[in-house]
Amino acid sequence: MAIVDEKPPTDGKIWSLCRMPFWQSTNPSSSSSSSTQNIHHLSQNQQQQQQVSSVEGSNTTNSSSSTSTVSSVARSLLPTRRRxxxxxxxxxxxxxxxxxxxxxxxxxxxxxxxxxxxxxxxxxxxxxxxxxxxxxxxxxxxxxxxxxxxxxxxxxxxxxxxxxxxxxxxxxxxxxxxxxxxxxxxxxxxxxxxxxxxxxxxxxxxxxxxxxxxxxxxxxxxxxxxxxxxxxKPPEDTGPRIVGEGLVIDEWKERRERYLAKQQVEGADSV
Structure with a gap:
């Protein structure tokens, strides 16, 4: 196509054999206007995408601060659970x-x-x-x-x-x-x-x-x-009773007394 644009042939038969494809056989003015519209639409789409991305970025930065607010509002709307x-x-x-x-x-x-x-x-x-x-x-x-x-x-x-x-x-x-x-x-x-x-x-x-x-x-x-x-009332003492310097009175005291009495009897017999 670039060759045709530089030096168009002088022979009509050769030109007829090298016709331009059907999608370029339309009016040049209409094709140029459509391409201009396409470029305009593309630029608008790019601008919209940039706006969306900027909004998403701001939403992302504010999401952490708004999460706590939303959760607190949600808790206030929920019925209080009785303890x-x-x-x-x-x-x-x-x-x-x-x-x-x-x-x-x-x-x-x-x-x-x-x-x-x-x-x-x-x-x-x-x-x-x-x-x-x-x-x-x-x-x-x-x-x-x-x-x-x-x-x-x-x-x-x-x-x-x-x-x-x-x-x-x-x-x-x-x-x-x-x-x-x-x-x-x-x-x-x-x-x-x-x-x-x-x-x-x-x-x-x-x-x-x-x-x-x-x-x-x-x-x-x-x-x-x-x-x-x-x-x-003071709590009841269920343990053993302690008197004096910590001697336990109950069966332990009785056993000790019986043991000492037995030792005295055996000592008297040996003499």
Missing amino acids: LRLDPSTKLYFPYEPGKQVKSAIKIKNTSKSHVAFKFQTTAPKSCFMRPPGGILVPGESIIATVFKFVEHPENNEKQVDQKSKVKFKIMSLKVKEGIEYVPELFDEQKDQVAVEQILRVVFLDAERPSTALDKLKRQLAEAEAALEARK
């Missing part, structure tokens, strides 16, 4: 006795497979306190906590039973390692791992009117007092 089972589950019942300090009780059980620390918080720390205020439960362990509250006199001097109190209690949980000792600072050091188990509302009961809730409260308070007295 503790509470009884009662949503309310704290107090006998209504104005001008006195009354008690409530709640049973807390660790239903998870790990050690769990729990902690109480209240909106009225001046008039309420808990015993114990916190602790660590092994898997399957339960405890009955006692809550104390001072009941103020009503302003209108009328008895208001079953009134809606603004005081609330919050129970929080934290998964901890086995063998760790409980300190309240654990919940400040690991804020991201703390779960709010329940927010309990205070409900007053008529102390003079029998009810199922009041009977249950009395039973739980009795169990809590019995458990507290059991913890106060």
Whole structure:
């Protein structure tokens, strides 16, 4: 083809035998315009590919920083998995006795497979306190906590039973390692791992009117007092009794006395 472009033949017959292929027999202007369009499309495709590659590169650099954000958002959307089972589950019942300090009780059980620390918080720390205020439960362990509250006199001097109190209690949980000792600072050091188990509302009961809730409260308070007295008692010593400078009294002392008496008898006979 390059030879034909340099020196076209003068003979018509030779020219007819060396015709250009059919794909180049079209108008030169149309072929040049189509080639120009092809080049334009190619340049556009290259630009688009460069843009895509730049976007992919920026996405790759930002993927590490966005992964933590996405995971935290996903964790916040998931329902909180309970570590503790509470009884009662949503309310704290107090006998209504104005001008006195009354008690409530709640049973807390660790239903998870790990050690769990729990902690109480209240909106009225001046008039309420808990015993114990916190602790660590092994898997399957339960405890009955006692809550104390001072009941103020009503302003209108009328008895208001079953009134809606603004005081609330919050129970929080934290998964901890086995063998760790409980300190309240654990919940400040690991804020991201703390779960709010329940927010309990205070409900007053008529102390003079029998009810199922009041009977249950009395039973739980009795169990809590019995458990507290059991913890106060010193542990029983199941080992041998030690006196003096470490001599073991029991059968070992008796054997030694019999041996010495026997030695004295044999010495007297030999003399």
